[in-house]
Each structure stands twice: as C-alpha cells, then as structure tokens.
Amino acid sequence: MTVPTELDLRFRETAARSGLLDAAYDVIESELGPLLAAVTDHGLARISFDPEPERELEALARLAGPRVLRTPRALDGTRRELDDYFAGRRTSFDLELDLRGLTEFTLRVLGELAKVPYGQTETYAELAARSGNARASRAVGMVMNRNPIPIVLPCHRIVGSSGSLVGYGGGLERKERLLRLEGAML
Known part of the structure; x- marks a missing residue:
C-alpha cells in the first residue's frame, strides 16, 4: 500500500x-x-x-x-x-545550533571557528592557538573534517600554513567556491 x-x-x-x-x-x-x-x-x-x-x-x-x-x-x-x-545577502548566520555530543575540545575549536569573519581566512595553526593549544593543528584539522555544520560553522575559511586550500569534507572545489563567494579568493 x-x-x-x-x-x-x-x-x-x-x-x-x-x-x-x-x-x-x-x-x-x-x-x-x-x-x-x-x-x-x-x-x-x-x-x-x-x-x-x-x-x-x-x-x-x-x-x-x-x-x-x-x-x-x-x-x-x-x-x-x-x-x-x-545570494550574497548574508555574511553571518542567526541560527541556533545543536552541538550536543561533541567533546569539550571540539566545542572550543568550533566556538573559535565561528569567530573567523566572512571573507577572511585563518590557518589551522592560528585556529589551534586561539583554541588554547598552539601545537594542536592536526587535531584542529580533524575537527574541521568532522564539522557537523559546515558553511554555518565556516570550516571552509581555514587554510594550510602557506595559504593553500587543504582538507575540506565537502571537497576542495566546494571550499574554493565558498571562498570565492565570500571574496576571500579572487
């Protein structure tokens, strides 16, 4: 039926x-x-x-x-x-987020990630330092890879130490498109 x-x-x-x-x-x-x-x-x-x-x-x-x-x-x-x-009419999100079940470290990293401004990038090392452990770049990379709410929590704004596009769960093409949309890549 x-x-x-x-x-x-x-x-x-x-x-x-x-x-x-x-x-x-x-x-x-x-x-x-x-x-x-x-x-x-x-x-x-x-x-x-x-x-x-x-x-x-x-x-x-x-x-x-x-x-x-x-x-x-x-x-x-x-x-x-x-x-x-x-459509380019919004540079930040006003949505409530449900981040239950994540570790304290992950929550701290995602909290700092949310502060990376629209149209700007930051390195994994910089995000690690702001999250309280300057030597945790790889751990920050894992958090970015497992980000449950990409785009809203803008892991696409995090780049390699040389400024290169590395490691995006949605694929590097999507990461590049998001950064171009925001004007962070010309």
Missing part, C-alpha cells in the same frame, strides 16, 4: 507541530548541490554534502532520538538563511 504524497506530508508536518519528532530533515538545493540539513528542538544539528542521508540520519538518531522524519517546513529558517548566504 502506498500513502498519497499529500497525506504523507500532512502526517509529517502534524508530527512536527505536535512535538512528536526528535529531529526533522530535508534536502536543500544550493549553489554547491544538494545539502542534507537537520534540526532538533535545540537548533540546527547537521549540514551534509552527502545527499544519501542514511549515515547522517543514523548519527542524528543517536544524538537526538529515533523519531527522525523528512519535514521540509521545519527547515524553512535554515533554507532561507542559506539562500541569502549563497
């Missing part, structure tokens, strides 16, 4: 409005291709460049709980801010 699309969508939206979801997700079309985005009642929890959601959704269910549904309207605010960013 197949449930009609409209009925399915109404079911999902009703579940979200009634507080019956642990997390909601949708696939958002962007300048970089499709992005899987997910929110919980704590805030934005995931952005993934991988349009195949199984692995991300399993991790999200472990974090937030098993009731995870594709509910497009729950992502309206995220979609709007990402659209504004890609």
Whole structure:
C-alpha cells in the first residue's frame, strides 16, 4: 500500500507541530548541490554534502532520538538563511545550533571557528592557538573534517600554513567556491 504524497506530508508536518519528532530533515538545493540539513528542538544539528542521508540520519538518531522524519517546513529558517548566504545577502548566520555530543575540545575549536569573519581566512595553526593549544593543528584539522555544520560553522575559511586550500569534507572545489563567494579568493 502506498500513502498519497499529500497525506504523507500532512502526517509529517502534524508530527512536527505536535512535538512528536526528535529531529526533522530535508534536502536543500544550493549553489554547491544538494545539502542534507537537520534540526532538533535545540537548533540546527547537521549540514551534509552527502545527499544519501542514511549515515547522517543514523548519527542524528543517536544524538537526538529515533523519531527522525523528512519535514521540509521545519527547515524553512535554515533554507532561507542559506539562500541569502549563497545570494550574497548574508555574511553571518542567526541560527541556533545543536552541538550536543561533541567533546569539550571540539566545542572550543568550533566556538573559535565561528569567530573567523566572512571573507577572511585563518590557518589551522592560528585556529589551534586561539583554541588554547598552539601545537594542536592536526587535531584542529580533524575537527574541521568532522564539522557537523559546515558553511554555518565556516570550516571552509581555514587554510594550510602557506595559504593553500587543504582538507575540506565537502571537497576542495566546494571550499574554493565558498571562498570565492565570500571574496576571500579572487
């Protein structure tokens, strides 16, 4: 038996409005291709460049709980801010973030990462130093690689010590496109 699309969508939206979801997700079309985005009642929890959601959704269910549904309207605010960013109308995000389950070091690094201004870059070493351990460049690189909310937490702004583009979970082409969008690369 197949449930009609409209009925399915109404079911999902009703579940979200009634507080019956642990997390909601949708696939958002962007300048970089499709992005899987997910929110919980704590805030934005995931952005993934991988349009195949199984692995991300399993991790999200472990974090937030098993009731995870594709509910497009729950992502309206995220979609709007990402659209504004890609259109050049937004240089920072006003979204609440759900960073539960991350280590203290990761939270410290992501907190410092969030302070790197739009259109500017910083090296892994500089970010490590600002995070409290100048010799933790490689550990900072791992945090950037596992950043659960790229673009909003701008790991694309972190570059190698020579200024070269290295190590981006979404691929170096996307990193370059984001830096060009922000005017950090001409």
